[in-house]
Amino acid sequence: MTNKNTNYLFPLIVMATLFFMLGFITTMNNSLINYLKDAFNLNEVEKQLPNTFFYGAYILSIPVGYLLNRIGYKNGVLAGLGLISLGFFLCIPGVLIGYYGFLSAVSVFAIGIVLLQVAANPYVNALGSPETAASRLTLTNALNSVATVIAPIFVSMLIVSGNTGGQADPKTVQGPFAGIGIVTLIIVVIMFFLHLPEIKEGEAEEGSVKKYKDSAYKYPHLWLGSLAIFFYMGVEIGIPSFFADYSSKLGFAFDGEMKTRLLAYYWAGLMVGRIAGIFILRKYTASRILSFCAAGGAVMLLLSLILGGLGMSWVGLVLFLGTGLMHSIMWPCIYNLSLEDLGPHSKVGSGVISTSVIGAALLPIMMGAIQRGIGLIVAICCLFIYYAYITFFAVKGAKIR
Numbered sequence: 140m141t142n143k144n145t146n147y148l149f150p151l152i153v154m155a156t157l158f159f160m161l162g163f164i165t166t167m168n169n170s171l172i173n174y175l176k177d178a179f180n181l182n183e184v185e186k187q188l189p190n191t192f193f194y195g196a197y198i199l200s201i202p203v204g205y206l207l208n209r210i211g212y213k214n215g216v217l218a219g220l221g222l223i224s225l226g227f228f229l230c231i232p233g234v235l236i237g238y239y240g241f242l243s244a245v246s247v248f249a250i251g252i253v254l255l256q257v258a259a260n261p262y263v264n265a266l267g268s269p270e271t272a273a274s275r276l277t278l279t280n281a282l283n284s285v286a287t288v289i290a291p292i293f294v295s296m297l298i299v300s301g302n303t304g305g306q307a308d309p310k311t312v313q314g315p316f317a318g319i320g321i322v323t324l325i326i327v328v329i330m331f332f333l334h335l336p337e338i339k340e341g342e343a344e345e346g347s348v349k350k351y352k353d354s355a356y357k358y359p360h361l362w363l364g365s366l367a368i369f370f371y372m373g374v375e376i377g378i379p380s381f382f383a384d385y386s387s388k389l390g391f392a393f394d395g396e397m398k399t400r401l402l403a404y405y406w407a408g409l410m411v412g413r414i415a416g417i418f419i420l421r422k423y424t425a426s427r428i429l430s431f432c433a434a435g436g437a438v439m440l441l442l443s444l445i446l447g448g449l450g451m452s453w454v455g456l457v458l459f460l461g462t463g464l465m466h467s468i469m470w471p472c473i474y475n476l477s478l479e480d481l482g483p484h485s486k487v488g489s490g491v492i493s494t495s496v497i498g499a500a501l502l503p504i505m506m507g508a509i510q511r512g513i514g515l516i517v518a519i520c521c522l523f524i525y526y527a528y529i530t531f532f533a534v535k536g537a538k539i540r
Contacts, residue, residue, distance in 0.1 A: 147266040150335050151275065154263050155282045157216065157255055160323070162283035164223065164252060166290035166406060168193050168245065169376060170399055173383045174299050177307035177395060179238040183384075183511045187504040190376060192242040194500035196249035197493055203257045204490020212258050213335045219254030220327045222247060227320035234309040241309065253493065260474055261489040276471035277416040284410030284467070288403050295399040307395070355484035355491060363536035364477025365491050369498035370525035371473060374436060375466050376499040377506060377522050378459065379405055384515055385459060389452040405463040412467025420468065429472040430533035436465035437526040444516065469529065476537040 168189055176186035207215045226248025233244035263279050297315045299307075355361060382405070383398045393401065419428060439458050447455025474492060481488045502521070510518035 151263065151266050151279070153330075153333065153335065154259050154266070155279045157259050158279040158283040159286045160223075160326075161252060161255055161259070162280075162286035163290045163293075164248065164319075165193075166287040166379075167294055169379050170291040170294040170402060171298070171312070172380060173398055174294070174307055174395060175238070175241075175309070178309040181238070184504060184507045185238075187380065187507045188238075188242060189245060190380065190503050191500040192246045193249045193252075194372065194376075194497050196246055196253050197256075197496035197500070199250060199253055200257050200493035200496070201487070201490040203254055203493075204487040207258055207486045207490075212262050213330070213333075215254050215258040216335075217327060217330055219251040219258065220323055220330060222251030222254065224248075224251075224320045224323040224327060226251060227316045227323065230316045231313045234312060238309075241312075253496075256496070257486075257489050257493045260493075261478065261485040264475065264478060264485065271421065274417055274420045276475060277413050277420055277468050280468070280471050281410065281413040281417060284406065284413045287406035288410050291399050291402045291406065295396050299396045299399055351480075351482045351484065355481055355487040358481060358484075358488070359539040360479070360537055361477050361481065361488050361491055363532055363539065364473055365495040367473045367477070367495075367529050367532040367536070368470070368492050369495035370502075370528045371466075371469050372496055372498035373502035373506075373525040374462070374522050374529075375469075376503055377519070377525075378462055378466075380503045381506070381510070381515070381519055382459065384510070385519065386456060388515055389447050389455055391452065391456070401460065405460040408461055408463025409467040412464045413471075416468035416471070420471075425472040425475050426533045426537050429469060429476070429537075430530055432465045432467070432469055432472075433526045433529040433533060436462045437523055437530075439465060440519070440522055440526075444519070473529070473532065476532075479537075 172186050172189055175181065175189060179185075181188075203215070210218075226244055226246075229244035229247055230241060233240040233242075259279075260276065263275050267275055293315070298311050352358060379402050382402060383393075386393055386398065386401070416428070439462050443455045443458035443462075446458065477492050478485055478488050502525070506518040506521050509521065
């Protein structure tokens with residue numbers, strides 16, 4: 140039950156801080172793709188493996204949802220932070236072993252990210268009235284987006300520009316990763332002493348009785364929303380993953396550092412959109428905004444491909460990066476619509492939804508294979524399929540109960 144007299148400001152601030160960490164680590168991992176390609180001499184498919192190892196951990200989301208039912212939100216967050224710290228420390232010897240040694244360490248902190256993701260989203264959802272849940276998720280995601288803007292700059296300044304002799308060296312990640320591990324360990328200690336209220340979703344309010352199905356799996360809109368998250372991850376990660384190759388296709392000869400810096404504009408679009416979304420979602424329904432954003436993203440991408448192909452390279456590049464504005468509030472909209480009416484099944488439902496984040500592990504590598512076999516533009520056109528399904532979910536799928 141959500142007590143209307145309870146002040147949830149402090150736990151909301153704590154969760155917003157964790158969302159910052161989620162955004163920073165996720166974007167940092169993605170921003171390293173082009174650098175790691177040069178450092179380990181990878182092909183188009185191999186360079187997408189950091190996404191596969193990182194997002195592949197989300198296959199554990201459903202078991203994590205059940206685990207949270209037993210140990211609660213706070214213990215789940217502590218376990219997640221502990222694994223994140225351990226994973227970053229393991230990356231230090233991991234890069235000395237080689238590419239797959241590094242990726243194995245990445246999978247450790249990825250499991251920690253899964254724990255945070257599954258715990259934080261339903262917790263924020265429950266910190267207030269259901270009517271403003273999407274707005275609260277957008278608020279915490281706005282801080283997440285601030286981190287996504289900072290992360291490419293972090294990678295550019297402390298890792299990419301740290302090379303000697305112009306040759307990409309995987310060992311340059313060791314110092315920055317050690318720093319992240321230490322900071323995360325400090326946060327674990329602080330979180331251990333914080334008091335966070337344990338919220339029980341779905342209890343009756345003031346004598347009213349609301350009936351719920353006996354399992355999260357019996358809600359069709361949860362499964363359809365989970366698939367929407369799967370395809371959403373394809374569009375969110377697909378744009379930055381293929382930006383370096385697309386900019387070259389448009390005729391730009393950016394160096395590795397410039398490509399990483401330019402990605403900050405994509406993530407800035409997500410940040411601006413999420414800040415605006417805090418207010419927009421209080422006026423318009425999540426389904427309406429989601430359908431607009433999915434259609435808007437598809438139009439911007441189509442114009443980028445057409446105009447870029449006609450020689451208007453800078454316009455094509457700006458439109459390609461500008462899709463971040465349309466992607467900005469898709470996640471909180473899909474998430475809120477998927478968990479609607481689940482009540483006490485929210486933790487398990489969150490696990491179901493979070494499992495579909497593996498879309499970021501599977502779809503880019505599939506697109507990489509298409510790029511290698513057919514061509515870059517055909518690979519990028521896969522995004523139109525993802526946009527189409529998200530639009531379907533917004534208009535039709537989210538209404539099934």
